[in-house]
Amino acid sequence: xxxxxxxxxxxxxxxxxxxxxxxxxxxxxxxxxxxxxxxxxxxxxxxxxxxxxxxxxxxxxxxxxxxxxxxxxxxxxxxxxxxxxxxxxxxxxxxxxxxxxxxxxxxxxxxxxxxxxxxxxxxxxxxxxxxxxxxxxxxxxxxxxxxxxxxxxxxxxxxxxxxxxxxxxxxxxxxxxxxxxxxxxxxxxxxxxxxxxxxxxxxxxxxxxxxxxxxxxxxxxxxxxxxxxxxxxxxxxxxxxxxxxxxxxxxxxx
Amino acid sequence: xxxxxxxxxxxxxxxxxxxxxxxxxxxxxxxxxxxxxxxxxxxxxxxxxxxxxxxxxxxxxxxxxxxxxxxxxxxxxxxxxxxxxxxxxxxxxxxxxxxxxxxxxxxxxxxxxxxxxxxxxxxxxxxxxxxxxxxxxxxxxxxxxxxxxxxxxxxxxxxxxxxxxxxxxxxxxxxxxxxxxxxxxxxxxxxxxxxxxxxxxxxxxxxxxxxxxxxxxxxxxxxxxxxxxxxxxxxxxxxxxxxxxxxxxxxxxxxxx
Ligand SMILES: Nc1ncnc2c1ncn2[C@@H]1O[C@H](COP(=O)(O)OP(=O)(O)OP(=O)(O)O)[C@@H](O)[C@H]1O
Ligand SMILES: [Mg+2]
Numbered sequence: 081x082x083x084x085x086x087x088x089x090x091x092x093x094x095x096x097x098x099x100x101x102x103x104x105x106x107x108x109x110x111x112x113x114x115x116x117x118x119x120x121x122x123x124x125x126x127x128x129x130x131x132x133x134x135x136x137x138x139x140x141x142x143x144x145x146x147x148x149x150x151x152x153x154x155x156x157x158x159x160x161x162x163x164x165x166x167x168x169x170x171x172x173x174x175x176x177x178x179x180x181x182x183x184x185x186x187x188x189x190x191x192x193x194x195x196x197x198x199x200x201x202x203x204x205x206x207x208x209x210x211x212x213x214x215x216x217x218x219x220x221x222x223x224x225x226x227x228x229x230x231x232x233x234x235x236x237x238x239x240x241x242x243x244x245x246x247x248x249x250x251x252x253x254x255x256x257x258x259x260x261x262x263x264x265x266x267x268x269x270x271x272x273x274x275x276x277x278x279x280x281x282x283x284x285x286x287x288x289x290x291x292x293x294x295x296x297x298x299x300x301x302x303x304x305x306x307x308x309x310x311x312x313x314x315x316x317x318x319x320x321x322x323x324x325x326x327x328x329x330x331x332x333x334x
Numbered sequence: 335x336x337x338x339x340x341x342x343x344x345x346x347x348x349x350x351x352x353x354x355x356x357x358x359x360x361x362x363x364x365x366x367x368x369x370x371x372x373x374x375x376x377x378x379x380x381x382x383x384x385x386x387x388x389x390x391x392x393x394x395x396x397x398x399x400x401x402x403x404x405x406x407x408x409x410x411x412x413x414x415x416x417x418x419x420x421x422x423x424x425x426x427x428x429x430x431x432x433x434x435x436x437x438x439x440x441x442x443x444x445x446x447x448x449x450x451x452x453x454x455x456x457x458x459x460x461x462x463x464x465x466x467x468x469x470x471x472x473x474x475x476x477x478x479x480x481x482x483x484x485x486x487x488x489x490x491x492x493x494x495x496x497x498x499x500x501x502x503x504x505x506x507x508x509x510x511x512x513x514x515x516x517x518x519x520x521x522x523x524x525x526x527x528x529x530x531x532x533x534x535x536x537x538x539x540x541x542x543x544x545x546x547x548x549x550x551x552x553x554x555x556x557x558x559x560x561x562x563x564x565x566x567x568x569x570x571x572x573x574x575x576x577x578x579x580x581x582x583x584x585x586x587x588x589x590x591x
Binding site for chain 2: 240245
């Protein structure tokens with residue numbers, strides 16, 4: 081999402097409107113049944129209604145809160161653990177195979193395990209979201225700390241820098257691009273898992289809301305919920321991207 | 335009573351270095367006097383960088399003894415600073431010029447308030463006064479190398495090690511930096527151990543030139559360079575003694591090859 085070219089920017093907006101138009105066209109011409117796909121105006125009305133009179137606001141807060149808590153926990157663990165592993169050759173040699181095994185596991189695969197251990201509790205949801213969204217940040221951090229230019233390690237040795245000083249002044253800034261990219265991916269995973277956990281454990285949130293709307297064939301409410309989820313993903317991604325651009329200004333200064 | 339001669343700044347005593355099961359350097363014995371500008375030259379692969387890294391404490395000698403001002407080398411020390419050839423990799427790309435100089439001061443535990451004026455002085459000294467807030471990526475090669483030199487000066491080193499520091503720079507910048515380094519070293523009476531593969535550069539800069547031969551790396555010649563200081567890019571390089579020494583060393587390097 082960079083404003084590289086105003087024409088491209090206008091074009092990308094036009095694409096959004098074209099899709100909305102096709103959606104509207106499909107619903108008014110009766111190409112698909114109203115029970116499955118609502119008119120976009122009805123979906124918008126449902127959205128407004130949900131916020132002004134219904135439960136949409138507390139549900140959104142519930143989902144965003146669940147996502148953010150799990151994501152923050154994952155980011156904290158990922159950065160601290162990743163720094164420790166990335167800084168130590170020995171730790172990497174011992175842990176890399178395990179990490180390579182765990183990484184490709186679909187995050188949702190651990191949900192049954194978490195339910196068995198913790199029941200359908202908020203703690204289960206937090207654990208699943210945190211565990212599932214840990215990997216991009218953890219692996220990014222490990223790579224970022226491990227990939228410090230050897231010459232800079234020598235500079236640090238020549239300056240007799242302490243281990244913590246090296247981690248803080250050289251390791252962390254070097255890992256920053258990987259950490260932030262990992263955290264952005266983690267955020268997406270966290271949103272997905274928050275929704276799945278809500279659906280499975282019926283905790284108040286958008287996941288439950290869209291599941292119930294679908295069961296009741298309330299397609300306007302269903303689409304309003306889905307659009308809201310998309311907006312949450314978009315906004316959180318843009319926010320993190322803005323942080324990235326600020327924090328990594330040195331990369332773009334060439 | 336006779337005054338005791340000062341301890342040599344760098345004393346190599348029968349140094350041998352083996353790396354990867356191969357002898358890279360052997361039988362290096364040499365005393366470098368405090369304040370001396372010594373140039374080490376020789377063909378590629380003869381072990382110049384390795385010898386410099388031994389002095390820096392980054393590589394351990396396999397045999398022999400190395401002392402700096404009478405003290406055996408245990409490892410890297412802030413009293414010894416290294417200017418690497420690949421300046422682009424030796425700087426922190428995420429810190430601006432001032433921040434890169436600050437790294438050395440932070441390592442020495444200097445309070446932040448005292449760092450500021452010193453950073454300004456150092457950057458001015460290497461001609462980067464107006465570039466304090468630029469990142470390395472925004473500086474030319476010559477400016478980046480100047481920045482690395484400023485960081486090394488910030489260590490206030492007793493010994494300055496330079497490994498082909500100007501090898502990647504164009505001829506003009508190279509000559510400018512040669513003169514700047516000569517002036518800086520003279521000003522602080524720093525001992526400089528300067529590695530180059532360029533015979534003329536070695537003669538232009540050095541009080542003495544050490545020529546190495548390869549396979550394994552060993553001392554071939556140690557030549558005194560009694561040319562007047564301050565040196566001058568034109569006058570010094572045209573001086574008959576300079577030309578004679580150049581010819582002499584040139585022939586020597588080519589005969590034994
Ligand atoms: N860590 C190492 N392990 C094994 N061999 C090494 C190592 N470092 C250097 N060598 C070998 O030691 C020899 C000397 O290397 P060195 O880099 O000191 O040469 P140099 O004189 O600096 O060459 P150049 O002018 O190309 O920089 C080379 O043959 C090199 O392959
Ligand atoms: Mg070399």
